[in-house]
Amino acid sequence: MFNDKTAKFILLAGLVLCIGGAFAPNWIVNQFMFGFARALAILGLMVLWRTGLVSFGHAFYFGLGAYAVAILDIELGVTDVFLRLLAGAVVAGTAGFLVGFIMRNYRDIFFAMLNTAISMVLFGIVVKTESLGSTDGFAISMSTILGFAPESKYPLFVIITLIGLTSALLVNFYLKTTVGKLTTAIRDNEIRVEYLGFSVAHAIHLKYTISTILAGGAGALMAMSLGQVDPESMINWTVSGELVFVTILSGPGNVIAPFIGSLVFEVLRTYAFELAPQAWQLIMGATFLTIIFFVPGGIWSLLEKLGGKKNAK
Amino acid sequence: MQNNPPILEVRDLLKTFGAVVAAKDINVDISKGEVVGIIGANGAGKTCFVNMVTGYLAPTEGSIKFEGKELIGLETRKITHAGISRSFQVSQVFHSMTVSENLMIALAIANNKGAQALSLMDTPELRRQLDGVLDRYKLEDHKDSTVSALAQGVRKLLDIAMAVVSKPRILLLDEPTSGISVEEKFDFMDIVMGALKEDGVTVLFVEHDMEIVARYVNRVLAFYQGEIIADMPPKKALADKKVQEFVIGKEHHKKKK
DSSP states (O other): OOOSHHHHHHHHHHHHHHHHHHHSOHHHHHHHHHHHHHHHHHHHHHHHHHTTOOOSOTHHHHHHHHHHHHHIIIIIOOOBHHHHHHHHHHHHHHHHHHHHHHHTTOOHHHHHHHHHHHHHHHHHHHHHOGGGTTTTOEEOOOOBBTTBOOSSSHHHHHHHHHHHHHHHHHHHHHTTBHHHHHHHHHHHOHHHHHHHTOOHHHHHHHHHHHHHHHHHHHHHHHHHHHTEEOHHHHTSHHHHHHHHHHHHHHOSSOTTHHHHHHHHHHHHHHHHHHHOTTTHHHHHHHHHHHHHHHOTTHHHHHHHHHTTOSOOO | OOSSOEEEEEEEEEEEETTEEEEEEEEEEEETTOEEEEEESTTSSHHHHHHHHTTSSOOSEEEEEETTEEOTTOOHHHHHHHTEEEOOSSOOOOTTSBHHHHHHHHHHHHHOOGGGGGSBSOOHHHHHHHHHHHHHTTOGGGTTSBGGGSOHHHHHHHHHHHHHTTOOSEEEEESTTTTOOHHHHHHHHHHHHHHHHHHTOEEEEEOSOHHHHHHHOSEEEEEETTEEEEEEOHHHHHHOHHHIIIIIOHHHHHHHO
């Protein structure tokens, strides 16, 4: 699990980030927390994308993860970061497993838009339900860590970083297993996979469920980082679009890519907003177009080219 | 026709698409070790028959038993698990991957059933098996080439090699030599049939090339309008009047002249 280049880089990056974060200003720590929290969802979308599937509705699971944290906080007073994360991942993963029975039968635009439809149902329910906070959402109390209440955001940053990088290691391992290797194979030729004796539906179901667990975890971590949840910034279809945007920006080449892509996205959005508060979407849109036209393999492919790798995947 | 008890028993097979009858009254037994050539003009029902045996198409009526077990209703992958595999007229491979990666996936699926699919794919044992397959199917020189860059013949070899790694007892090949040049076809078939003979695989292959049929099979099933019109050894079949008229088309050419 730890003996390839990617795994070694992840371990080293984890160490550097955890030490570096102690000396970094708050705004940088925040950028990393938001970026790495979102990166978990991107990691899941990357697994789907490698299989040839794009979901425009993963805000459903992102939102479920975030709202699980909020409801646990309000109803039961649960503040522990690990319990909150577990709840977010389990709620989203369970929903993803159940929805997966439908999704595994669909491909292309139908897969993408069915996910959107389901996320919009949740959005509609939350917006219209007072007990779920309606359009205002909920504020969330500060997270505690095994009973300890941190005074700064640094401990939460360390936890998010370690959870993010551990997830990257696990997905990296998964992609080297037989079923993990079936990502590109399914995208290329489902008929052959079936005739080799593997169920494409089962493989897609597993990948879908993994992606929903990661999206739920991402939502939970984002809720804890922001200290609030609301339907507009957690469940709306624009959030799903944002996740797809970052996935394309990152590129599917490596499990490290979602973390780099998410950070770039955070920085880009912050500065775009600062530079042009009324037209920041214009800058984001132009960036998106540039990526699609000139770097279709995302930032990772650019890094590979700069690193002199010829066979960028 | 055959001395061994049949491993594949096909009874009263019928396939219709609306008013079109693609296959009817198909009754045939295949014994272990046979090499059966399936011949017929375009639309005669050859590929339809292969598709029904391998679960790609569900018959309208009839029964297909493999080693006594009914295959109808089984999903394609379950038929593969049962011991029947196939290659395709148009090679069904993973075009963005290399030859080695294609074969590694095929080997990994064959070796890692159920929860084992969550174990690492690239192991020394799998590499050893990969070298064996590359060697037997003469694919070593292409092992690092991406499939999309390969010639048709190499893709066909890869398609067949991938179908065989699950160690099937019956292999169905759909037009194995289509798209392969006249100069290469015998070399190609020598590699394929040599490897399959070593494994003792029962082979059924759809073929339009009568030279290939005459050279490699020990039994011929001739299809015409969805029915089997001849089931006999190749020499006899190729000389048969009905086969000549409806499959090879000699009568037709004579009349034209």
